[in-house]
Amino acid sequence: LLTAAARFYAGRLRRSPEAQAYLRSRGIRPETARRLGLGYAPGSGLRAHLAEAGYAPERVRRSGLFTDAGERFAGMVVVPDLAAGERVRWLAGRAVDPERSPRFQAMPGPKPVLGTGRLGPAPPWVVLTEGLFDWLALAQWGVPACAALGTQGAERIAATLAGCSRIFLAFDVDDAGRSAAERFTQLLGCKAAVVNLPNEAADVADLATRPHGYATFRRLLTQAARAAA
Structure with a gap:
């Protein structure tokens, strides 16, 4: 499920000039973003995407990708962390808007050692x-x-x-x-x-x-x- 979410976010990054500009301002090149699977969470569309991919609503609800306010990473550049192979085991995000609080979000539960x-x-x-x-x-x-x-x-x-x-x-x-x-x-x-x-x-x-x-x-x-x- 997290791998499907990361792919959704990666597709949205390609459609967001604002998020792309933010990454450039932080010194991250487009080819690096593609290689590392970076994404952007616009704040809508993820739940429908996961439903279309066949994930049960209860599993989506328990995934940690959503809070009572909506998508956890809304308005953030999303960084996936991989387990062995290409499976995404964890996600973290950084707000594109510097005035946003909190500026950092992560999946609930223990944090892995990223990378x-x-x-x-x-x-x-x-x-x-x-x-x-x-x-x-x-x-x-x-x-x-x-x-x-x-x-x-x-x-x-x-x-x-x-x-x-x-x-x-x-x-x-x-x-x-x-x-x-x-x-x-x-x-x-x-x-x-x-x-x-x-x-x-x-x-x-x-x-x-x-x-x-x-x-x-x-x-x-x-x-x-x-x-x-």
Whole structure:
């Protein structure tokens, strides 16, 4: 069902100049949006689409895609998270309108470590970052990455990444991000390497919108690897 919903949203993104412009403003290229299956929720049409696809009303009601107010992700760019293969296991959204509250929505229940389903078995190294658009920027650059989607649940996330021999920590440039990096360093020990983002960039997503953002990140990644060696 979530895979069907994600495909519906992907089709609506292609019809929304506003959502496409928002992604461009965040540094996300159209080919990246297509490759990662990004979508847009206009706020209507999903229930009818799922009914036409043969999903029972009760299953749709219990899916988490709807609230009492309507579609959960209405007005948001929607990011699918994949299980092994191409099956969508979870969805999260970011509001296109900067004045909207809340700006972030996710499926109810436990949050996965976003992106792990795309990494393959036991990658030798991975970048762990904080937010949706941080992960999108890294994925666009071709960097193996996953997102904690906040700074909570460090023990669970560390256990999920236990098979990686090197985990680069690229968290936001604020007190919460620094505290999270310290916590993960304690949990991961010698596997951890902290990527120190420049102070003028709030996070990886912000760095990605700046000139030479990718080159800067690669340089910082190399520095982190050398410091941790």
